[in-house]
């Protein structure tokens with residue numbers, strides 16, 4: 001029997017540009033394939049088939065790159081079954097955190113409990129806001145232990161309608177009391193100052209983020 005593999009778009013070493021881990025050196029494992037079709041997706045190239053790699057080959061490359069933090073992203077990482085043993089093996093090996101970045105249409109329930117999960121809530125401008133998986137919100141709300149919260153949510157806002165959608169959801173559910181909620185702008189579509197002013201005016205308990213790597217490097221550049 002042949003060893004199971006994952007289809008990998010790219011593995012690279014960069015500065016983590018998003019999430020509560022922004023700023024830390026991090027190795028990214030980008031899984032190929034998604035199909036969710038968010039409008040404004042900045043990683044459409046990950047739809048193209050990548051290279052088949054088994055877990056040992058992936059871990060070997062990640063070790064070579066030498067970052068303390070590792071993130072599995074995509075594409076949509078949870079679409080490939082082998083991502084589950086990959087998460088487990090990375091967690092066994094890594095002294096620092098293993099992060100998972102997911103589009104939020106699949107439940108994170110089966111992911112290794114040691115993984116820090118960054119889950120997108122897709123607002124209306126993406127065209128897929130009706131596909132946000134309610135189980136992820138329920139899991140985020142259940143986090144009681146403040147010191148060990150391993151789910152954070154993220155909303156990428158492109159316009160005022162997205163912002164109002166997010167504000168309503170957060171107010172209705174009380175999510176900001178249960179987990180870190182990151183809010184950022186769809187790059188080039190909304191001026192950050194507008195989002196900042198809206199958050200401040202409404203006293204919204206969220207953490208604003210801008211994709212650091214798009215300010216450090218050319219925003220269209222791959223592999224950073």
Ligand SMILES: C[S@@+](CC[C@H](N)C(=O)[O-])C[C@H]1O[C@@H](n2cnc3c(N)ncnc32)[C@H](O)[C@@H]1O
Pocket residue numbers: 034040041042043073074075076077101102103104120154156185186187211
């Ligand atoms: C490319 S996705 C890959 C992982 C997963 N499919 C997801 O959607 O989270 C990684 C992150 O990039 C964000 N993103 C995609 N396009 C963006 C854009 N144009 N501006 C800002 N963030 C963007 C997504 O919202 C998501 O948080």
Ligand SMILES: Nc1nc2[nH]cc(C(=O)O)c2c(=O)[nH]1
Pocket residue numbers: 014015016017018028043073074101213224
């Ligand atoms: N530097 C950098 N940080 C990131 N954080 C999440 C990313 C992603 O595409 O999921 C990403 C990315 O593509 N580059």
Ligand code: SF4
Pocket residue numbers: 034035036037038041042043044074075076103
């Ligand atoms: S879920 Fe993520 S990778 Fe898939 S289209 Fe949306 S932003 Fe892009």
Ligand SMILES: [Mg+2]
Pocket residue numbers: 042043
């Ligand atoms: Mg990216």
